[in-house]
Amino acid sequence: MTAANTDAAVRLPRTYDVDLLVRDLQVLRDVPTAPQPGPYHKGEWTGIALRSMGGKESVFPSSPGMDRYQETERLLQTPYFKKILDELECPKEVVRLLFLPPDGHIKDHFDFHTNFQFGLVRLHIPILTNPDVAFVIDGQRMNWNPGELWYGDFSRVHSVKNSSQMVRVHMVMDIQINDFVLSLFPEEFIARRKADGISMTREPMPASEAELRRFICDFRIPGEFMPMFVIGKPLSTLAKGAAASVRLIEGKLMVLFNNEPAFRLERISDDTFGILGLPPGITLQFQENNHVIREVTLDLKGLPKDLYSARLGMFQGPSIDQRRVTLPIISSVPDGVAGEGAVAKAAPKV
Numbered sequence: 001m002t003a004a005n006t007d008a009a010v011r012l013p014r015t016y017d018v019d020l021l022v023r024d025l026q027v028l029r030d031v032p033t034a035p036q037p038g039p040y041h042k043g044e045w046t047g048i049a050l051r052s053m054g055g056k057e058s059v060f061p062s063s064p065g066m067d068r069y070q071e072t073e074r075l076l077q078t079p080y081f082k083k084i085l086d087e088l089e090c091p092k093e094v095v096r097l098l099f100l101p102p103d104g105h106i107k108d109h110f111d112f113h114t115n116f117q118f119g120l121v122r123l124h125i126p127i128l129t130n131p132d133v134a135f136v137i138d139g140q141r142m143n144w145n146p147g148e149l150w151y152g153d154f155s156r157v158h159s160v161k162n163s164s165q166m167v168r169v170h171m172v173m174d175i176q177i178n179d180f181v182l183s184l185f186p187e188e189f190i191a192r193r194k195a196d197g198i199s200m201t202r203e204p205m206p207a208s209e210a211e212l213r214r215f216i217c218d219f220r221i222p223g224e225f226m227p228m229f230v231i232g233k234p235l236s237t238l239a240k241g242a243a244a245s246v247r248l249i250e251g252k253l254m255v256l257f258n259n260e261p262a263f264r265l266e267r268i269s270d271d272t273f274g275i276l277g278l279p280p281g282i283t284l285q286f287q288e289n290n291h292v293i294r295e296v297t298l299d300l301k302g303l304p305k306d307l308y309s310a311r312l313g314m315f316q317g318p319s320i321d322q323r324r325v326t327l328p329i330i331s332s333v334p335d336g337v338a339g340e341g342a343v344a345k346a347a348p349k350v
Helices: 018-027 079-087 179-183 187-196 209-213 223-228 307-311 340-346
Strands: 009-015 046-053 069-071 092-100 105-109 120-128 133-137 148-152 158-162 168-176 217-221 242-249 252-257 260-267 272-275 282-289 292-304 319-327 329-332
Touching: 018 079, 018 120, 046 079, 069 092, 079 168, 209 242, 217 223, 217 292, 217 319, 223 292, 223 307, 242 260, 292 307, 292 329
Parallel strands: none
Antiparallel strands: 009 148, 046 069, 046 092, 092 168, 105 158, 120 148, 120 168, 133 158, 217 242, 217 329, 242 252, 252 260, 260 272, 272 282, 282 292, 292 319
């Protein structure tokens, strides 16, 4: 087996009490489950969110938005699940319990945003499973047992078919990468990932309203990049792109599409911002000249060129290590000119 194939999955050095996992699962036995997104199943694949944006029940993993990822009410009902997550000392995005019933089939697809270059990895803890569940990543059948902690490279084609008579249940955790996460993996594995590039999580910088006001401007996002910024709408509606307005609202820098809040920006360096809800492999850089924003650059790492097919779980190559794209400026406001009145007028109710 080649090194590339062995990298499809890695058993990580933690094991959990299966009885306690099942106990917490039983606490949620009467909680409705929500169908997971994607055209590669018939709706039988469902889940319960343990962490989500704003702590709300949501089916969407890793999406831009206005709130931070938070614990849901369901996690607060399940102390062992909460203990497991608290002991993983890293930023966590969406965490779900995912259910696949007997005869359920998640067909071949890939999750384009789960890779080290983009800065997001997906971990699994099987809770209920069976040898008759065919779980395949990159052509290899996985043998993951209840209570084990596993990394899978879900940016490769994978599928699950449940030919058993039981519901297969995994806890699935999307996490950003820090030194703790790297310490869980074998050194040689991390060395190979570093050769390709790793986007590490970065703490936001404190910034005053006066500092943030410098970045007020309007720019255009071409249609080819819109699937990164808008989730849950028909892809056909995104092709024309969008006019993006950067505005200061209630002390926070936000991006609006058509005067509707789309996502918050978090400052990670003097002129660079991360996008709340997305991994560190995507940033916006603002270049200023004479107190006016002259250029906005979108930086993307480790993503496929065709983001529309990717959102549908289909890989249409190539994948690009890094893209830096200058976004057209529509208008800029000189530093200090946009007072609270101008900002308030541009901002809809949030």
